[in-house]
Amino acid sequence: MATSYDKAIALIDEAHALDPKKITKEDKEVPYELHYAQKMSHYLNLRCPNASETLRIAIRSQHFRRWEVPRDSYPMTRIGYHAWRTFLKKRQAELASQICLDCGYSQEDSEQVAALIRKEDLKSNEETQVLEDVACLVFLDDQFEEFEKEHDEDKIIKILQKTWGKMTEEGHQLASKIPMAGRPQELIQKALAG
Structure with a gap:
């Protein structure tokens, strides 16, 4: 019999499968x-193999139905970008939290998933920091x-420096194992030397 976790992951992945953007x-x-989402789960297993179910669900829901709110639906400015990201975090948190409730999770666990997706208490909550590490690792790798x-x-060097600054030492160690060559590797070396 499927557990609440299995049901939640299945529903989340069913929604991910509807994304019209395809890659090979x-x-x-x-x-x-x-x-x-699968890449996020992969890096979570490397970063924190004993992660809680709530963190695993939050990781899997990080971009939940993101394609439904395209970037260009907000002004193409820095302020517009931050407004878009803030809206997405709130929306993704609400949608994932509802899936948790529908699959039998408690209100408390469902709210924990939402808080993780919103990246609340980033510097003081270890699970939120793990999620940030994983998101940064997927950005660097994928x-x-x-x-x-x-x-x-x-701009790239500034973004790389900001990304590196968001990560823990464990995240840095995993990032250093991501195979890179050519220009991407050169840019990372420049960013970390600066």
């Missing part, structure tokens, strides 16, 4: 947000190479 992995077309092609070097 191992000669197979995969919805991007499903790929992203999104950075594409990201660096779209921005000038100064």
